[in-house]
Amino acid sequence: MVAWHRLRRDRGEGVVSRGGTARSVALDVIVATRESDAYANLLLPARILSAGLSSADAGLATELAYGTLRMQGFYDRVIELAAARPVKDIDAAALDVLRLGCHQLLSMRVAAHAAVGETVELAKGRVSRSAVGFVNGVLRTVSRTDVLEWRDRVIATARSGEEALAFEHSHPLWVVRAIRQVLTAEGREAELEGALVADNVAPRIAAAALPGFASPIEIPGSRTEFSPVGVRVDAGDPARVPAIKDGRARVQDEGSQLAALALSRARPVGEGERWLDMCAGPGGKAALLAAEAASGGATLTANEVVPARAGLVRNALRAVDPTITVLEQDGRMLGEEHPDTFDRILLDAPCTGLGALRRRPEARWRKQPSDVAELGALQSALLSSAVAALRPGGLLAYVTCSPHAAETKAIVASALRTIPGLSTVNTPAVLESIASHPLDLPPGEHVQLWPHRHGTDAMFIQLLTKA
DSSP states (O other): OOGGGSOEEOOOOOOOBTTBOHHHHHHHHHHHHHHSOOOHHHHHHHHHHHHTOOHHHHHHHHHHHHHHHHTHHHHHHHHHHHHTSOGGGSOHHHHHHHHHHHHHHHHEEOOHHHHHHHHHHHHBTTBOHHHHHHHHHHHHHHHTSOHHHHHHHHHHTOSSHHHHHHHHTTOOHHHHHHHHHHHHHTTOGGGHHHHHHHHTSOOOOEEEEOTTTOOGGGSSEEEOSSOTTEEEEOSSOGGGSHHHHTTSEEEOOHHHHHHHHHHHTSSOOOTTOEEEETTOTTOHHHHHHHHHHHHHTOEEEEEOSSHHHHHHHHHHHTTTOTTOOEEOOOHHHHHHHSTTOEEEEEEEOOOOOGGGTTTOTTHHHHOOHHHHHHHHHHHHHHHHHHHHHEEEEEEEEEEESOOOGGGTHHHHHHHHHHSTTEEEOOHHHHHHHHSSSOOOOOSSSSEEOOHHHHSSOOOEEEEEEEO
16 A cells, blocks of 8 residues: 555644645745755744644644655646646646645545635635535546546556656656666566665654763663664654653664764774764764774764764764864865774765655655766765775775765775775675574665665665775
8 A cells, every 4th residue: 555545634724824735834834845955854844933833733644744745746737637738838836736636535534525624725725716616626636536546647647657656656767767777687576666665654763872971771762673773763752752852862863873884883993993974964974983983982973064964973972072072174085184083984976865765755855867877976985085095904985875886885896896995895794693683685785775675764774894
């Protein structure tokens, strides 16, 4: 059963809070992601707070905003069929409202009259009078057909099986093809639809208890399946958990935890080792590495080229060691400035973020295939710099939050061809020795985690060393 069949209860009531309704807050976020490239996961909490929404309305606003953004591609196909015109010919503001209305009609337990009525009311003052009538007519057309029939009608318009999956599971076609390529290389092509479904399911919140500073038992919840320091946080605001509030534990995806632990626990830590987190912002992995380094007598240096993100790194490190050096340098220059210096380096390279579509619902619509090539040049330059900064015999973890082969295996393969003395470390063996349960990894030197298989973001991890 696809993700948009996971229905949420809602009576369709527009309860007014001091700064607007749940629907108006959701629409504000949807509009901002389109007009100003806002990040929904950053804007929505602030907008909920400023609107003074109750806990129930905050939950409704979150479902409306995230659900609409996730399933935008599917809703656009429905709107085109209902309106008998391409979405490119529909006024952008009206299209935002239509998408929001479609989510209520097709993926939530909202009475059709309430979904149409509330959405049309929301359109007033935001679009022209004629556009309000257009929104009303299209939504009434959508409401006359159930979601399963709309699904069949949408799929019938696809020109290929891949395009049918892209329409149904609301992914750009090029992303579907990229995921298929990686799964096929693993011998797991049959998992493609499961991977697309998983991208549309909101992830459970996970937290890492920083070793030596907090214990997992201090965090209400159940232990994560793989990370030895992770906890699935129970319902409620994780920021209210004392260990998280104090910075001794961090809200962090389990895949990110495993990426940091692969570097810190691949071999025993030697007294006096020097570690580097090369692209450290916003600081989650840096905090975990700092705790791991402290327990073994090593020291960490963090680097983040963007000043605002460097500030986030300093905040993240404050509970572990506020004296840790946080550089603000171009990572591509670090190898030249600090040759053969660090015993362990984490390179969590800038990437498309296609591995975190569950928590960044608008990201899939912002990226283009051309972004992959542009980022690839940066990733390769950063990896070359990291190898130069690594001391002979040291460990380097190349990590991306993307499964795209051009950002992962291709970057590593290019470095292995062009950098003398560079070699891979059996990363699956390292991760299996760390994980609390078997990870179900295909043969190979690297690790690719998946939301549908592991419940983590789609993190790529490759450990490297140089002679």
